[in-house]
Amino acid sequence: MSGTNAEWFARALAVIPGGVDSPVRSFASVGGTPFTVAEGHGAYLVDVEGRRYLDFVQSYGASLVGHAHPVVLEAIARAARGGTTFGAPTTGEVELAELLCGLVDGLDQVRFVSSGTEAVMSAVRLARGATGRDRIVKFDGCYHGHADALLAGGGSGVATLGLPGSAGVPTGAVGDTLVVPYNVVPELDHTVAAVIVEPIAANMNLVAPAEGFLAQLRARCDEVGALLIFDEVITGFRFCRGSVASLLGVTPDLWTFGKVIGGGLPIGAFGGRRAVMDHLAPTGAVYQAGTLSGNPVATAAGKAVLELVTDADLLELSARAGTLAASLQDALRSGGLGATVICQGPLLGCFLDETPPAPPTNYDEAKALCGNGRYPVLFHHLLERSMSWAPGAYEVLFPSLAHTDEDFALAAQICFEAAHAISSGTQ
Ligand SMILES: Cc1ncc(COP(=O)(O)O)c(C=O)c1O
Secondary structure: OOOOHHHHHHHHHHHOHHHOOOHHHOOOOOOOOOOOEEEEEEOEEEEOOOOEEEEOOHHHHOOOOOEOOHHHHHHHHHHHHOOOOOOOOOHHHHHHHHHHHHHOOOOOEEEEEOOHHHHHHHHHHHHHHHHOOOEEEEEOOOOOOOOHHHOOOOOHHHHHOOOOOOOOOOHHHHOOEEEEOOOOOOOOOOOEEEEEEOOOEOOOOOEOOOOOHHHHHHHHHHHHOOEEEEEOOOOOOOOOOOOHHHHHOOOOOEEEEOHHHHOOOOOEEEEEOHHHHOOEOOOOOEOOOOOOOOOHHHHHHHHHHHHHOOHHHHHHHHHHHHHHHHHHHHHHHHOOOOEEEEEEOOEEEEEEOOOOOOOOOOHHHHHHHHOOOOHHHHHHHHHHOOEEOOOOOOOOEOOOOOOOHHHHHHHHHHHHHHHHHHHHOOO
């Protein structure tokens, strides 16, 4: 690949707004110029200058088995050789739907779309259509994609850029959205169609559900006949080979999935009980559609990942992530930085403060830690030492199944060196 990172980014800036196709990729909140990826293999990325990075972004969690896994590549190639899109039913979508429904208790039917955003948009419309109600309740700091009605109080890039929501969203589009604090069960009434929640919040950095929060939310929804939607675009098929709902002991009415189930290709899905899904066209009156929905290449990649990975692999990844969290925290603290690194399943959250902070329980607490200006400094020291974390303090770390114990040890070593350089004022 010829050209430097600076040259490629200058070209990008000329023809792509901000040089990126998704704001979370920009370095707006950390400063500097993003590197341009030439290729990725397993746990590593290589930029256009040939520099190799230990990658904890993993396409924001889409690459559960690491980049360019040979089994996934073979499935993609095989599917693509047979044609990439038809606008007619295919075997691949049926097989992936069967797989998902077989792995998630309570998921009778699922419909594929092309992104997590679309999955959430569609699930919300379905919930409104099925209940005949308009109001939606979401939790502050949870991110559910960039649909108009759900950007208010959004985490992820909305939080990173310090936006209250988005310009261009008409007042009417959010008039029926109520934003409430995470980990507090809201009062609901009979006007609420659905409550949507990240069962483990991973877009305001990492915030765990408090004991009883999800069960009480389930009960409150049942009291008023509102549907409970678990947005599992991040958590789905990552904590176990199925829904994190089964681990948390609370079953929603609808799920949204994405990321892992597309094996690194564009996909999303939403589903639930047949009685609710029957409201979708052509059976029912809720319209929802997509030219590339259930795409044969994406569904083949997703199926390859879900067949490759066992429950034992995912349990082991979670256990190893716990050890990694402890070792990164040790390394940062021994290097002289106040840090707390927490872990939920295979996801890691890193919080920086002078004295090691307590993990946040809601968006306000997350903002106080993530907005304290410490992350950009650490981010650049890590990047200089060839480790890639997300360029935003509100994102989690995504260790993949491709990360070896040696990669984890290297990550801890880099954290120690970066923390030491920061605390001693050296480079
Ligand atoms: C929980 C959650 N829901 C929805 C989305 C939107 O998914 P996509 O970026 O595929 O549109 C994301 C994206 O990160 C997410 O984390």
